[in-house]
Amino acid sequence: MRYIDYMQLNPFQKFGYNFAKFFKKLPSNLARFFKFIGRAILSFFVGIGKGFANYGKRFVKGDAGVKLSYLIFGFGNIVKGQVIKGLIFLLLEAAYICYMVFFGWGYMSKFGTLGTVKATTKIDEFGFPVPVPGDNSMLILLYGVVTIVITAIIFVVYIANTKSAYKQYEAKKNGEHIPGFKEEMHEFLDEKFHITLMSIPCLLIGCFTILPLIFMILIAFTSYDNAHLPPGNLFTWVGLDNFTDLVSITEGANKASTFLNLAEWTIIWAIFATFSNYIFGMIVALMINKKGIKLKALWRTLFVVVVAVPQFVSLLLMNQMLQTNGAINQLLSLITGTHQEIQFLNSTPLMARITVIIVNIWVGIPYTILITSGILMNIPADLYESATIDGAGPVKSFTKITLPYMLFVTTPYLITTFIGNINNFNVIYLLTNGGPTTEQFYQAGWTDILVTWLFKLTMNNQDYNLAAAVGILVFIVCATLSLITFNATKSAKDEEAFS
Amino acid sequence: MIKSYKLRRGLANTFIYIILAVLGILWVSPLAYLVIQSFNAGKEQIPQTLLPQVWGVENYIKLFTDTGSLNFPRWYLNTFVVACFSCVISTISVLMVAYAFSRLRFKSRKKFINIGMILGMFPGFMTMIAIYYLLKAMGLTQTLVALVICYSAGAGLGFQISKGFFDTIPRALDEAATIDGANKNQIFWKIILPMSKPIVVYTVLTSFIGPWTDFILAKIIMGDARDNYTVAIGLQQMVSLEFKTRYFKQFLSGSVLVAVPVTILFLKMQSYYVEGVTAGGVKG
Numbered sequence: 001m002r003y004i005d006y007m008q009l010n011p012f013q014k015f016g017y018n019f020a021k022f023f024k025k026l027p028s029n030l031a032r033f034f035k036f037i038g039r040a041i042l043s044f045f046v047g048i049g050k051g052f053a054n055y056g057k058r059f060v061k062g063d064a065g066v067k068l069s070y071l072i073f074g075f076g077n078i079v080k081g082q083v084i085k086g087l088i089f090l091l092l093e094a095a096y097i098c099y100m101v102f103f104g105w106g107y108m109s110k111f112g113t114l115g116t117v118k119a120t121t122k123i124d125e126f127g128f129p130v131p132v133p134g135d136n137s138m139l140i141l142l143y144g145v146v147t148i149v150i151t152a153i154i155f156v157v158y159i160a161n162t163k164s165a166y167k168q169y170e171a172k173k174n175g176e177h178i179p180g181f182k183e184e185m186h187e188f189l190d191e192k193f194h195i196t197l198m199s200i201p202c203l204l205i206g207c208f209t210i211l212p213l214i215f216m217i218l219i220a221f222t223s224y225d226n227a228h229l230p231p232g233n234l235f236t237w238v239g240l241d242n243f244t245d246l247v248s249i250t251e252g253a254n255k256a257s258t259f260l261n262l263a264e265w266t267i268i269w270a271i272f273a274t275f276s277n278y279i280f281g282m283i284v285a286l287m288i289n290k291k292g293i294k295l296k297a298l299w300r301t302l303f304v305v306v307v308a309v310p311q312f313v314s315l316l317l318m319n320q321m322l323q324t325n326g327a328i329n330q331l332l333s334l335i336t337g338t339h340q341e342i343q344f345l346n347s348t349p350l351m352a353r354i355t356v357i358i359v360n361i362w363v364g365i366p367y368t369i370l371i372t373s374g375i376l377m378n379i380p381a382d383l384y385e386s387a388t389i390d391g392a393g394p395v396k397s398f399t400k401i402t403l404p405y406m407l408f409v410t411t412p413y414l415i416t417t418f419i420g421n422i423n424n425f426n427v428i429y430l431l432t433n434g435g436p437t438t439e440q441f442y443q444a445g446w447t448d449i450l451v452t453w454l455f456k457l458t459m460n461n462q463d464y465n466l467a468a469a470v471g472i473l474v475f476i477v478c479a480t481l482s483l484i485t486f487n488a489t490k491s492a493k494d495e496e497a498f499s
Numbered sequence: 500m501i502k503s504y505k506l507r508r509g510l511a512n513t514f515i516y517i518i519l520a521v522l523g524i525l526w527v528s529p530l531a532y533l534v535i536q537s538f539n540a541g542k543e544q545i546p547q548t549l550l551p552q553v554w555g556v557e558n559y560i561k562l563f564t565d566t567g568s569l570n571f572p573r574w575y576l577n578t579f580v581v582a583c584f585s586c587v588i589s590t591i592s593v594l595m596v597a598y599a600f601s602r603l604r605f606k607s608r609k610k611f612i613n614i615g616m617i618l619g620m621f622p623g624f625m626t627m628i629a630i631y632y633l634l635k636a637m638g639l640t641q642t643l644v645a646l647v648i649c650y651s652a653g654a655g656l657g658f659q660i661s662k663g664f665f666d667t668i669p670r671a672l673d674e675a676a677t678i679d680g681a682n683k684n685q686i687f688w689k690i691i692l693p694m695s696k697p698i699v700v701y702t703v704l705t706s707f708i709g710p711w712t713d714f715i716l717a718k719i720i721m722g723d724a725r726d727n728y729t730v731a732i733g734l735q736q737m738v739s740l741e742f743k744t745r746y747f748k749q750f751l752s753g754s755v756l757v758a759v760p761v762t763i764l765f766l767k768m769q770s771y772y773v774e775g776v777t778a779g780g781v782k783g
Binding site for chain 2: 139475
């Protein structure tokens with residue numbers, strides 16, 4: 001379709017056109033995506049190869065100082081007069097060797113088996129039981145990962161050390177000035193300022209996001225559940241067993257049926273929660289923004305206050321109000337004149353699920369109002385005018401103009417909200433705690449979604465392996481959705497637009 | 500014709516006013532119930548009527564005096580301290596990362612941005628168990644330091660909004676400063692930061708509010724160390740089966756005491772946020 005034809009479509013047709021285009025292009029986009037990944041992997045290995053080639057070249061070309069610094073960190077720098085820098089390199093090497101000898105290697109060597117010696121007790125000569133320490137699989141895994149990460153960091157330092165040594169050698173050979181420590185430090189405030197800025201945040205993220213993430217991903221491939229809890233017991237690598245446990249329904253184990261049921265409810269929940277909030281929120285926003293409605297600020301504040309109150313407060317409050325002796329039942333008793341004790345959260349699964357979705361509307365609509373108000377104002381007014389002239393009522397204008405337009409503009413927001421709802425821990429956990437409980441599921445109730453199940457598996461039942469596997473699956477779904485969104489909005493985000 | 504049109508529009512507007520009023524009441528009434536019942540000075544453990552029979556501030560007084568098993572003032576102080584520290588650390592790291600990504604050009608900048616985005620997609624609780632063990636290995640579980648670390652360590656990943664703001668400041672400013680002999684460090688402190696007050700305030704407020712509203716992480720880390728609870732898990736403890744009959748009304752007043760400051764900060768932040776987004780484009 002040519003651009004001019006496209007421009008003449010109404011927003012609804014535009015949305016349909018883009019929708020169709022998206023799916024038509026999906027195969028080729030996916031192909032491109034995999035090609036991109038393939039290229040990235042290829043360039044990664046090419047980069048490594050080049051790195052090694054340079055590494056060898058520097059060794060061959062360099063003088064004795066450079067060659068020695070391949071064994072002794074910082075030697076080349078010290079020889080060329082950069083004493084402080086060289087000593088820092090040397091210190092790092094010494095620290096790493098100490099770490100490996102006294103601590104890291106012990107764990108690293110057992111990493112393949114995660115320990116073989118069980119902790120036991122033996123009776124000593126006086127007849128008292130004495131604990132004999134064995135291997136602790138959890139610590140072996142944890143410190144194994146820590147050691148690998150530290151080794152990777154030291155490797156980077158090592159390469160930097162050889163590079164630096166070679167650079168000083170070349171500088172000396174060409175008769176250039178070799179910068180002193182102070183001068184080099186000044187670089188970190190100017191040319192290398194990004195290193196100064198990024199190092200501390202990166203260190204923190206590495207320690208408390210990446211390291212735990214690697215650890216958890218590895219746990220998904222072990223047998224670390226409540227039957228294999230260290231220090232008393234050992235666990236070991238089991239490959240993909242946890243994932244097959246989650247999808248293959250065999251008699252006796254109900255993990256798979258629990259997973260599939262909860263996955264289904266998670267998706268139903270995410271769809272209902274996202275779209276109910278989206279549509280109702282937009283209708284309310286439209287009403288507030290309608291021409292001729294006064295006190296707009298007041299109406300908006302009424303709703304926004306609900307957003308502002310911390311979510312755990314409003315959800316705990318709702319939970320209490322929905323109890324059999326809570327405020328909602330009191331209100332119903334007052335209205336009907338008879339005593340009411342409706343169990344909103346603990347009777348049937350359907351009742352509880354509907355209650356959760358309705359309460360979520362209460363929690364979520366104000367967000368939609370906040371987000372959509374601005375966009376709604378941007379819909380060209382002449383669209384509505386011509387619709388009115390053609391005899392469209394408010395309902396028709398909403399379904400034929402507002403909704404298509406908004407869907408077109410806010411698709412990324414919708415997908416982010418959808419992902420947010422898949423991960424919506426607070427609403428489920430604080431409102432129903434997964435109830436009504438059932439024996440039918442493995443450690444889950446009727447309103448549990450996957451992430452609350454994950455939480456319960458780890459906190460109540462210590463099935464870490466299963467929880468980690470569930471987490472990885474949730475991540476794959478969320479990441480795919482995010483990547484699609486990101487690709488769709490990438491063109492709109494031109495970061496250089498203002499500069 | 501005109502008259503009937505006016506009439507129809509008037510009718511429609513009245514209708515909308517009615518709907519808005521009903522919805523507004525529906526939306527605010529649970530919160531109104533919370534505030535009203537927190538002043539319930541009646542004898543019953545759990546309010547049996549929609550409006551209190553006896554009004555008074557007993558619940559608030561009890562909240563601060565009856566601290567034997569559940570120590571609310573202590574929790575409040577805990578949360579405040581944690582919020583202050585994590586606010587400082589995370590504001591600094593967010594601004595540093597955002598500035599580096601936005602204003603500085605270096606090798607593999609794009610790669611770092613993408614890695615940051617992908618890391619942000621993992622469900623947060625997946626790492627929590629691992630963080631718990633890491634902290635345990637460091638001997639930090641059940642302490643406030645652990646909470647500060649958890650809240651501020653990953654803060655650098657939330658650079659997007661600030662980066663978006665920095666992107667809108669014209670690069671000509673940097674260039675002019677460079678010609679005048681300023682290095683990048685000076686440009687950051689003396690030129691960009693003073694111009695970025697809205698986004699700084701926004702970052703400070705969001706990271707300050709975080710600890711007041713977070714629930715899961717605090718619960719995992721604190722376990723049963725009740726003295727080190729933050730308000731979120733503390734208040735949940737008050738309505739748990741064990742304490743509900745004694746503490747339900749204190750729960751209401753405690754919730755009010757937490758919700759009021761956070762609400763005020765949020766409303767304040769909202770205006771700053773809007774300002775931050777709109778002002779950036781016009782400046783320079």
